[in-house]
Amino acid sequence: MKSKMRIAVPNKGRLKQPTIDVLRRSGIKILEPERVYDSETSSPRFRVCFMRAFDIPLYVQHGAADLGFTGHDIIVERDAEVLELLDVGFGRCNLVVAVPKNSQIRTIDDIADVPRVATEYPNTTRRFFASNGKQVEILTVRGATELAPRLGLAEIIVDVTTTGETLSKNNLRQVAVILESSCRFVCNKIAYRTYEQEVEELIDRLKGGR
Amino acid sequence: MPGELGNQRYIEEKLRKSFTLWGYEEVSSPTIEYLETLSTDLGSELAQSMFKFQDFDGRMLALRPEMTTPVARMITTRMFSAPEPIRLFYVSNVFRYSRSYVERGREFRQAGVELVGSGSDRADGEVISLLALSLRELGLVELRLDLGHAGLFKEIQKSARLDPEKEPIFRTLIGRRDRVELEKFMSRNDFSWDLKRLVLELCETRKLGEAASALESRSVFRKAKKFAKSLSSVADILSDYHLEDEVYFDFSLTGRIEYYTGIAFEASVPGFGFAIGGGGRYDDLIWKLGEIRIPAVGFAIEIEKCLQALRSQGSELSIIPDDALRVLVSSTSNERAVETAGLLRESGVVAITDVADRTAKNLLEYGKLAKMNYIVIAESDRKKPLFIHDVRSGMKKRLQVKGFLQEIFRSPDR
Helix, strand or coil: CCCCEEEEEECCCCCHHHHHHHHHHCCCCECCCCCCCEEEECCCCEEEEEECHHHHHHHHHHCCCCEEEEEHHHHHHHCCCCEEEEECCCCCEEEEEEEECCCCCCCHHHCCCCCEEEECCHHHHHHHHHHCCCCCEEEECCCCCCHHHHCCCCCEEEEEECCCHHHHHCCEEEEEEEEEECEEEEECHHHHHHHHHHHHHHHHHHHHHC | CHHHHHHHHHHHHHHHHHHHHCCCEECCCCCEEEHHHHCCCCCHHHHHCCCEEECCCCCEEEECCCCHHHHHHHHHHHCCCCCCCEEEEEEEEEECCCCCCCCCCCEEEEEEEEEECCCCHHHHHHHHHHHHHHHHHCCCCCCEEEEEEHHHHHHHHHHCCCCHHHHHHHHHHHHHCCHHHHHHHHHHCCCCHHHHHHHHHHHHCCCHHHHHHHHHHCCCCCCHHHHHHHHHHHHHHHHHCCCCCCEEECCCCCCCCCCCCCEEEEEECCCCCCCCEEEEECCCHHHHHHCCCCCEEEEEEEHHHHHHHHHHCCCCCCCCCCCCCEEEEEECCHHHHHHHHHHHHHCCCEEEECCCCCCHHHHHHHHHHCCCCEEEEECCCCCCCEEEEECCCCCEEEECHHHHHHHHHHCCCC
16 A cells, blocks of 8 residues: 655645645545644545645655645745646746836846845846846845835845736836746656656646646 | 764675675775866766865866766776776765755765676666666665666757757756646747657656657657667566566656766655666767777766665664674773783674773763673783673673683673
8 A cells, every 4th residue: 555645735825725726626625724734635645734835845855745736936946856747827927027116227238236136036036147147136035025125125126926016016117027937736756756647647637627 | 973874884885795796896086186077078067066176276176076977087097908898886975066955965975886888788787787686685675767868868859950058948848747848848849740749658658668669650760760679678688687667767867967878767766755876878978088989887876865765664774783792891900901802802892991990880880871791890910800790681700801702602692
C-alpha cells in the first residue's frame, strides 16, 4: 500500500479559496477545519497541509509535500526545481515595475543612477534589472510595497498587480512587466515518478474542475 | 560529529568496495585548480556556482565544483598511454555556491566512476548497473533509475532548426513537464507535425523499449533509427543485469550539465525528494580538454543525499558495527598506564589512558558516560595484577594483562 500523497495548499491570500474550491470540484474535500495545518480529505489517497504560498515551492522541492498549489511568480522567485504540471487558471497577475506617477522614468531605459527598489521579490528583481543592464539597490520588504515610494524608502517598486487598481490608488504607474503569472499545480520530481498515474488522474480532474 | 562521520565513512567504504570489485581504480585530484581548466564546457549554471579567487600573481583559481572534468583532464595529460577502456573512481569533496533557498550547502561529498575509452552500449549498461547495484548494496530499497538522452534531445533541437537562444526555454519546458506550454512552444517555433508528436510521445513514455519504438516509427530525422537501436540495446543489456524493472525512460532528464552527449540518468527512491546520484555519457569533453577524441561515461553519487535517503527509509543508521572493545586505563604511575595500554592495543583493544587524574569513583562515572567496556587500574608494582571493573555488569576482578585479554576474547558476546 502506497503512502498518502500530501498536497500543499496556501493558508491565506488570494490563492487560498480558489484552491480549496478547485480541489472540491475535483472530488477532494478537506475534512478538518483549516486551523489544523495537516488535514485528512474525502479521498483515501490525499492529505492536505496548509502553509504560506511563498513556502510551497520549498516544501515541494524537498518532497516534504508531494504536490502543491502556488503562483508561478513565487516559483520563479524561489528558483525552485519543481514540476509545473498545470496552469490552474486562477490567480492571474503580473509582476511589474512601478514608479510614482510624477516620476521622470517612463521606461526601464530611463533609469540613470542607482535607484532603490522596494520589493517582496528580490531574486527576480535582481535578475530583471541585471539582464537590462541596470544597477539598482534592492530593498526587500514584506508586504505593503506600494507604501515605499510614498514614504521615500524607494524610487521604484516591483510588485504583483491584477487590475492595476492598487497601483493607481497609491499614485503609482506601471513601467514594465517582468513576468506574467497564475496559480500552478506543482509536483516534486521524484514523487511524480512514484505516483505518476495518480498525479495524471488528478490533473485530468483538476482540468475538469477549473 | 564522530557518529555522522562514521556513517559517511561506512557509505564511502561500501561504495569503494563495489567500485573496486568492478575493476575501477581510485584517483584523487587537487582541490584548487586554475579556473579555465575546471570550467571547460561545464554549462553556465555550474560555472557560475564555482568559488573563484586569485592566485598571488593574479591568475584566477577555483575550487572544483565536480570531479568529471578533473578526472578527464588527468587522462588527457597523464594517462595518455593507458590501455582503454580506463576505469577510474573517486571519493571527494566538491564545492558549489548556490543562491537557491533550498540547497544551502557549499561543500558536498561525492563518490563516482568514469569509464573512459568506450562508446559502446555495453559501457553505458555497465555504468548504469554499477550505479544501481552499488546503491542497492548500501541498503536502499525501491530504488529506481530514470534515463534520458542528451544526444537525442540535441538532435531533436537541431532537426527543428531551433534558434539557439530559445534552446534553454525548450529544455526548461521539457524538464518541467509543462505539456501545454510545450505544445504551444513547438507550434510557435515551426516544429513539424511528426516531430511534435515524437517529442510528446517521448515525454509520455516510461519504458526504454517504447521510446525506441516511438523513434523507430517516427524517424523524422536522420539519426532517429540509430538512437532507437541504441536505446533498445541498452534496455537488453540492463535486463542481463536483471535491472529491467528498475530502469525507466524519462525524457524530462535533459540534464543541467551541458556536457552530456548521450544517455543521462538519475537514481532516486520514493519518499525522498531529491535524486541520490546521476550521470551520463560525455563524448566531447575530453576532446575539448586535450584534443583527443575519447568517449566516456560516468556517474556521481551524493553521499549526504544517500544518508538522508537511508534515514527516510528508516534504515538503522548507527550502521558502524561498534564492536571494538574500549578500555579506560588508569594508574598512579603513568609509565604503568602507558605500558598496559600498549599491550591492550597490540591485541586490537581500544585503550584510552586517563589523563585527568580521576579518582576511582570519577573514573567509573566517566567510563559509563564515555561508553567504555572496562575500567582497568594498574598498580605501580608491575607484579601485582590489574584491578578490572566491568562497566556493564559491575563485576570486579583482579587479573594480569594476559588473563584479562584471554577473558575478554573468550566472552560469548565477542
